[in-house]
Amino acid sequence: MNFSKHWPIHLGLIAFIGLAMYPILWVVALAFSGSQDLTLANLPADPTQGDHLAAALPFPERWSLANFSGLMRDLPFLQWMGNSLIVSGLTTLAGIVIACPAAYAFSRFRFPGQRAGLFLFLVSQMYPVVVMLAPLYVIVSEWLRLGDSLWGLMLVYAATAAPFCVWMLKGYFDTIPIEIEESAIMDGVSRPRIFWEIVLPLARPAIAVTALFSFMTAWNEFILAAIFLENQDKYTAPVGLRFLVSDYTADWGYFAAGSILVSLPVAALFFALQKNLV
Amino acid sequence: MTRFWIGAVIGLLLAFVGLAAQQMGAARQQAIAQSAENATKIALELASAIAEGQAPVTALTQSQGELPPGFRALAISAGARTVLAEINAGGDLAPPRRLTRDEKLYYDLAFGLATALAINVEEGARVRPEINVLAGREQIRAAAPFPRAEGGPGVVVVEGRPAPPSLPLSRSLLAFSAALVGFVLLGRFWPAGQGAKAVALARMFALAAAILGSISGAWVGVLTAAIGGYALALAIASGGVEQAGKTLLKHNFAYAAVSPALLALTLLSFFPMFYGFVLSLTDTTLFNLSQPLLDRFNGLANYGRILGDFQVTTASEGRTLINYGNFYWTLGVTLAWTLTNVTIGVSLGLGLALALNTQGLAFAGAYRTILLLPWAIPNYITALAWKGLFNPQFGAINQLLQAGGLEPVSWFDQFGTAFLTSLAANAWLSFPFMMVVSLGALQAVNREMYEAARLEGASAWRQFWSITLPAIRPALAPSVLLSAVWTFNMFNVIFLVSGGEPAGATEILITQAYRYGIEEYRYGYAAAYSIVIFGLLLLFGLVQAQAGKRAETAR
Amino acid sequence: MTGISFKSVSMAYDGVRVVEGLDLEVQDREFMVFVGPSGCGKSTALRLIAGLERPTSGDIHIGARNVTQVEPKDRDVAMVFQSYALYPHMSVAENIAFGLKVRKMPADEIAARVKEAAELLGLQKYLDRTPRQLSGGQRQRVALGRALVRRPSVFLFDEPLSNLDAELRGVMRAEIAKLQRRLATTTVYVTHDQVEAMTMGDRIAVLAPLDRGKGRNLMQVGAPLALYDRPANVFVAKFLGAPRMNFFSAVSNGDRTLACAGLSLDIPTTYVGGSALAPGKSVLVGIRPEHCTLGAFDGRPGGFVVSGLVDILETLGHETIAYLSTPIGPIVAKLPAGATGLKVGENATLTLDDRRFHLFDPETEARLAERL
Numbered sequence A: 001m002n003f004s005k006h007w008p009i010h011l012g013l014i015a016f017i018g019l020a021m022y023p024i025l026w027v028v029a030l031a032f033s034g035s036q037d038l039t040l041a042n043l044p045a046d047p048t049q050g051d052h053l054a055a056a057l058p059f060p061e062r063w064s065l066a067n068f069s070g071l072m073r074d075l076p077f078l079q080w081m082g083n084s085l086i087v088s089g090l091t092t093l094a095g096i097v098i099a100c101p102a103a104y105a106f107s108r109f110r111f112p113g114q115r116a117g118l119f120l121f122l123v124s125q126m127y128p129v130v131v132m133l134a135p136l137y138v139i140v141s142e143w144l145r146l147g148d149s150l151w152g153l154m155l156v157y158a159a160t161a162a163p164f165c166v167w168m169l170k171g172y173f174d175t176i177p178i179e180i181e182e183s184a185i186m187d188g189v190s191r192p193r194i195f196w197e198i199v200l201p202l203a204r205p206a207i208a209v210t211a212l213f214s215f216m217t218a219w220n221e222f223i224l225a226a227i228f229l230e231n232q233d234k235y236t237a238p239v240g241l242r243f244l245v246s247d248y249t250a251d252w253g254y255f256a257a258g259s260i261l262v263s264l265p266v267a268a269l270f271f272a273l274q275k276n277l278v
Numbered sequence B: 001m002t003r004f005w006i007g008a009v010i011g012l013l014l015a016f017v018g019l020a021a022q023q024m025g026a027a028r029q030q031a032i033a034q035s036a037e038n039a040t041k042i043a044l045e046l047a048s049a050i051a052e053g054q055a056p057v058t059a060l061t062q063s064q065g066e067l068p069p070g071f072r073a074l075a076i077s078a079g080a081r082t083v084l085a086e087i088n089a090g091g092d093l094a095p096p097r098r099l100t101r102d103e104k105l106y107y108d109l110a111f112g113l114a115t116a117l118a119i120n121v122e123e124g125a126r127v128r129p130e131i132n133v134l135a136g137r138e139q140i141r142a143a144a145p146f147p148r149a150e151g152g153p154g155v156v157v158v159e160g161r162p163a164p165p166s167l168p169l170s171r172s173l174l175a176f177s178a179a180l181v182g183f184v185l186l187g188r189f190w191p192a193g194q195g196a197k198a199v200a201l202a203r204m205f206a207l208a209a210a211i212l213g214s215i216s217g218a219w220v221g222v223l224t225a226a227i228g229g230y231a232l233a234l235a236i237a238s239g240g241v242e243q244a245g246k247t248l249l250k251h252n253f254a255y256a257a258v259s260p261a262l263l264a265l266t267l268l269s270f271f272p273m274f275y276g277f278v279l280s281l282t283d284t285t286l287f288n289l290s291q292p293l294l295d296r297f298n299g300l301a302n303y304g305r306i307l308g309d310f311q312v313t314t315a316s317e318g319r320t321l322i323n324y325g326n327f328y329w330t331l332g333v334t335l336a337w338t339l340t341n342v343t344i345g346v347s348l349g350l351g352l353a354l355a356l357n358t359q360g361l362a363f364a365g366a367y368r369t370i371l372l373l374p375w376a377i378p379n380y381i382t383a384l385a386w387k388g389l390f391n392p393q394f395g396a397i398n399q400l401l402q403a404g405g406l407e408p409v410s411w412f413d414q415f416g417t418a419f420l421t422s423l424a425a426n427a428w429l430s431f432p433f434m435m436v437v438s439l440g441a442l443q444a445v446n447r448e449m450y451e452a453a454r455l456e457g458a459s460a461w462r463q464f465w466s467i468t469l470p471a472i473r474p475a476l477a478p479s480v481l482l483s484a485v486w487t488f489n490m491f492n493v494i495f496l497v498s499g500g501e502p503a504g505a506t507e508i509l510i511t512q513a514y515r516y517g518i519e520e521y522r523y524g525y526a527a528a529y530s531i532v533i534f535g536l537l538l539l540f541g542l543v544q545a546q547a548g549k550r551a552e553t554a555r
Numbered sequence C: 001m002t003g004i005s006f007k008s009v010s011m012a013y014d015g016v017r018v019v020e021g022l023d024l025e026v027q028d029r030e031f032m033v034f035v036g037p038s039g040c041g042k043s044t045a046l047r048l049i050a051g052l053e054r055p056t057s058g059d060i061h062i063g064a065r066n067v068t069q070v071e072p073k074d075r076d077v078a079m080v081f082q083s084y085a086l087y088p089h090m091s092v093a094e095n096i097a098f099g100l101k102v103r104k105m106p107a108d109e110i111a112a113r114v115k116e117a118a119e120l121l122g123l124q125k126y127l128d129r130t131p132r133q134l135s136g137g138q139r140q141r142v143a144l145g146r147a148l149v150r151r152p153s154v155f156l157f158d159e160p161l162s163n164l165d166a167e168l169r170g171v172m173r174a175e176i177a178k179l180q181r182r183l184a185t186t187t188v189y190v191t192h193d194q195v196e197a198m199t200m201g202d203r204i205a206v207l208a209p210l211d212r213g214k215g216r217n218l219m220q221v222g223a224p225l226a227l228y229d230r231p232a233n234v235f236v237a238k239f240l241g242a243p244r245m246n247f248f249s250a251v252s253n254g255d256r257t258l259a260c261a262g263l264s265l266d267i268p269t270t271y272v273g274g275s276a277l278a279p280g281k282s283v284l285v286g287i288r289p290e291h292c293t294l295g296a297f298d299g300r301p302g303g304f305v306v307s308g309l310v311d312i313l314e315t316l317g318h319e320t321i322a323y324l325s326t327p328i329g330p331i332v333a334k335l336p337a338g339a340t341g342l343k344v345g346e347n348a349t350l351t352l353d354d355r356r357f358h359l360f361d362p363e364t365e366a367r368l369a370e371r372l
């Protein structure tokens, strides 16, 4: 390998990576430090410059799994992860189930309202959910009586995921040659059956990617969950983690350990999917 | 001649409707006042009973006494359940529980009334009301305080729905007259030559509406039903319904396929949008949510207050202070936030992409994968971690500064440094996206162009500006715009890192809307704020679409 | 009896008229070719037969049945698409069997039919592969197999060979024609390739886009040679034949001669005089390149001799195509390979065979009346 040929570039990249990886290493170090402190070494009352450096270097004084075990023992962290899993899973399922037929219809049929409908789906994606919080809260908790429930959260997630899924899937359905379906029509296959037996199997990769994206979105969502969920048992992982380091508590060790556990699956998914990102 | 009579009859009927409605309103008002008075009396009695130690106090006690039907009474002692108390009681491991919305209301009431009591004692006069009474058409609530030294302030709340006024005569008359109006109007002004069947149907509809109305007693219902019936009949007569039915049948599969998604979206996206718009025209807060919408209507006042307030700075004692809550300040911060972030993101991303795109670079794939990591981590975790890094006391960044012999910085005490914390976090999590996009664009550039340029003797710098940049611009532009919109809406980073510190100075529009709506319970104001944000985004989209079109025609 | 007939069929896409007043009969067991330039509505006409599009007016009959409102699946037709439209997620066998399975045919009969089709098309070895694992020609055969296992009463082909290379196209051309003769199934075949049209069809229907066909699509129907020898109008004359027919203007002298560029030429004896050839009327004269010979006056009286500058020479080995600028306009001649002595930039003389002139009315572009 011609490492020496591009040495200034390598040097620059490695320096940048060192800088960019620092926060991650720091979180990892916190997680394995076994303490709840933000500093990675004990700061004496009158610290020297060396003490400060030791407190910031991403190597804990001693390695311990106490934060991980504490997280499981002292906090309903597993339940939070479970809640996240349930909500994200159901969201994905519901999103895909309602988006697939809609995307197919938008892609394949010309019917009155088709363009308007697609436009509406686009607009709803432009509108950040955070600014709809107040009306959403009233609708979900007052009218649907689904406040403080994973179902309510799932509903909101699914509705916000649906436009994204519809657009992704429509884009894919558009690339399936229409002749394949026409050929099926000539073979005497009914519309629903064409959708089910021809289109869906062909779109399986696209559906998988879309599903994983909406899963990740739901898994990473924080603010809606923080507003809708009130009972600690119902927290999703993001809400739980956030309240570990709020104004009232600062369990940085637990937070770091939890962050790693929450990030690992999505990071793995992310790297599996990175080819489809752009 | 007949026209005169018709006009006269209609006028008379309208006058009658108006009169009846007014009468009904007065009667209802009276009923509400009566109920409120009752509730207040009960609340005061209960409060003094508790103060004298006759009634037991626990949080959220239900007591049914001689309450009117549909009412309930609660006694809440605030101190027992505050956040701090709970932490102390449950040990420091229990994460603090936030108040539920109902609880929050009662605690606010309790503390508010306790403060009023204290002020009145201090002043020696009743300068503040010592009871809180809400008298709405949908809800009556009376709150009376009771002092409790050890448990914190307490409050007795008596709440319920007022009894509906009973005015059967005017109600039936009203419904009947509405029906009559519909009936006459339909027979009279039916467009010539438009199917007798439809007329009959519309008349039946009007009658049904009248009956329905006289049962329910809501004149609004009668009117809407009559108008709806008329519209329906008109649609049938002009073939519209038949047409719509045919269209539905013809495209049955398409409509069936689209409807679940559309339904979900309508309920949880378009309707909230619409409802948000309606709210933006009211002065709705948590405390008057149960009042009828019309009573809360305040027109464009919210928009006026947001957009019409140009007082970005105030002079006080010779110093100029910035009003951080001012819309234009926040807008400026948001634009600065977006601009700096996009600039940083594009420069970092493009720079890294150029480095990684070097022909024959060893380990390019490995570098790329590692550099993608910040994108893979949930952004709320990133934000919270950066918040920790910037912790003024223990955060790693200040530790490093001190290790270098520098003074620690109180990051969140000034606008500039607080802004910097969010900027750092966002730059960290957003450069991989621009890097991937740039790399893709760079790899699509035809290598032969560089070779041609080299033959002509262009320097590397020259090649970048004259060949690379123009070549990747079309591919980069949409992503840059997309990342601009993302940054504009980047709630999590601002909310979790700087949290608007100091004093809301680093708030961006979207977090500000959240503060107004969710933390201050000013739903109407927050809704108007959101609509303004939406308008800005829409404007941006339109400008962008126009520019795109122009670029296309220029090509 | 499964002929197909279009009865004044019109069709528009979103208000844009594509087919207008189409009247056409396809006979039972006939191999009919639709040919025409791109965008002329060939595919649309085919899809109207298939039922994938509905006419905006007019009727379509298949056999004795009016199928205008009948669903595609109930029309008993099979179609082969240009892109083959194979189901990518099914094996070759499943692709071929799918249409039968949908029609709930017993499994053993399906198997028998698939086997028969595979043998007929030489696909036995590939039955378990997916379409991705096949070459273009093999995919083409699978598409054919899928159509013929159903034993429909009508085959429809939409440019089935255009994705194949030249050699394979020749092979498949012959194979499809042979297959059709053997199965004796009424077939409509769409192409824009005139070689396919001329060689495969019993009859050809030449279609034109509405703007060029003066508001009609159908320009002419007939046996391939009939169309070649007697194009009914300028459109057909130009469309069939490569290089295409030469045209020049002349004026009738009224005595069965035409005047052109100061010369006089005789018109073929088949043309009746009539008003179109009254003295002073202008006439559009067409002559195919192969009916132009090199040299002045080949010893036979009546040839029309023109001289001009040679612009381009295309030497193809077995023949030479010469492009000349002459006083009557540009003329292309198809000359024998040994057409020696010709040089670009020099003058040459051609004799146009006046028995082979095609006369058209310059206004209507229709062929002038003939006595045959």
Ligand SMILES: Nc1ncnc2c1ncn2[C@@H]1O[C@H](COP(=O)(O)OP(=O)(O)OP(=O)(O)O)[C@@H](O)[C@H]1O
Pocket: C013, C014, C018, C036, C037, C038, C039, C040, C041, C042, C043, C044, C045, C192
């Ligand atoms: N689905 C459609 N929607 C709108 N216009 C269409 C559609 N399909 C075809 N057209 C238009 O109708 C005209 C005829 O199309 P058609 O596909 O029948 O042409 P064609 O003769 O088959 O051409 P080609 O040889 O290129 O396949 C064209 O002008 C085309 O633009």
Ligand SMILES: [Mg+2]
Pocket: C042, C043, C044, C158
């Ligand atoms: Mg076609």
